[in-house]
Amino acid sequence: MLKMAFTAYYRRLRSLYLFFILLAIALLFLSSRESTRNLLLGDEPIWQSLFTDDDDLLWWNDRFPCEKHEPIRIAIVESAGVHDEVTAALVYAFGGHPNAELRLYFAKQRYKSDVIINDLELETPILSVNNSNTFKNDVKNLPPPHFVISTTCELDMEKKESVVDPLRHLLHNETTHLFCLVHHADYWNKGKHVDVVREWVDQERVDFIGLSQHTVDYLLQKSVTQWKDLQASVTARTFPPVFPINQTNEDSSSEVSLAMQGDYAPERRDYKRIFGSLDNVVKKMNGTTDLTSGQPAEKVKLHLIGHGPHVQVPENIRSNVAFDEDLSYPDFYRLLSKSYAVIPAFASETYLDRKASSTVPASLIAGVPLVASEKIIAAYSYLPREAVWLSEPDEREMETVERVVGDAKAYQDKKDKVKAAAKKLMKENRLNVRKWMDEDFRKSGIVPADADTGSP
Secondary structure, three states: OHHHHHHHHHHHHHHHHHHHHHHHHHHHHHOOOHHHHHHHHOOOOHHHHHHEOOOOOEOOOOOOOOOOOOOEEEEEEEOOOOOHHHHHHHHHHHOOOOOEEEEEEEOOOOOOHHHHHHHOOOOOOEEEEEEHHHHHHHHHHOOOOOEEEEOOHHHHOOOHHHHHHHHHHHHOOOOOEEEEEEOEHHHOOOOHHHHHHHHHHHOOOEEEEEOOHHHHHHHHHHHHHHOOOOOOOOEEEEOOOOOOOOOOOOOOOOEEEEEEEEEOOHHHOOHHHHHHHHHHHHHHHHOOEOOOOOOEOOEEEEEEEEEOOOOOOOHHHHHHEEEEEOOOHHHHHHHHOOEEEEOOOOOOHHHHOOEOOOHHHHHHHHOOOEEEOHHHHHHOOOOOHHHEEEOOOOOOHHHHHHHHOOOHHHHHHHHHHHHHHHHHHHHHHHHHHHHHHHHHHHHHOOOOOOOOOOOO
């Protein structure tokens, strides 16, 4: 009762205070002085004080994470120790926001991926980089993040103690939104990870992110359609995982480098046909000479970048094949950037309809053209056809290389287009994540629908 009486007295006193302010404004306005106009219409008009709530907070100033006010708190979580490249692309994109702060949580940073992240030019600070097991403690002890990005959602949502429990705690906090990265769209028809994310779906507080449009299409059309009792709408975005790297000076070695990455297992690729085409490429280049110097053309070398037992290489091209293993990310991209062509050599057709290959964005990051069929162009729609070595119908990838190899002018033209495409994608990614965050704020009511957050 005493508290209610005090509150009523406080509000009456505040009303009286506001009355005198209004009276003063009216008297000043009648004087028509320039200083009066500044008080009313300047950068910090006096009438803002009329719109404070009981907590003395300006509704557009402190409560909402608009670009000119409270920083947006972003947590990027990767608890499985994989997909370092995707994580780097997310850090670069979300780190491009001019008023945010990042906290990163990794199970481990493999192959010097920390060097890649440390070299990124960000607009926002990285406040901390910790083990993913510390995420739960930060959720308890720090202000709740506005956004949590689960980098490997299929696996993160299996980690009950380190990821799932903290996320359930954040689910009760109405200001937190989840971004869920989908790597295998066909894994999302059922399972524990689906049950966990469904809790967020039911409240419409999660966006799925696919690494190419074909994975988003599969998720929405073939996996989500199997969910029972779905009442909420499902939002899915497309995010090509591309980020900048420090490019070294162009290599001056006399080598035509071809690159192919992945498991060396013989059942994953038709090595007999690959090596047969490589032999033809070598013969073609050996028959070419530099007309100005009379020197033989560059030596051809196929770099198999990956892991596993080595396959048998025919004697006649043994010196033209290199097995590059356990490369750090800086060394990987450095080697890739010297390639005349990157050969995808997908192990199965699933990379064209339900999961995304890392080779496609890797070629863009390294700035070199990919050998691509019409099917690859259709699946990875962010890849410009003018920036690839386009295979003809029924032509194998190494057969495409055999046809186009040796054209230095065409190669330089392709490289320029690849670099331009990568630059464009990175800019779009930064703009898109800002747009997504803005939309999620508005949808949840954290920012009023008509508020200006400064987003593009």
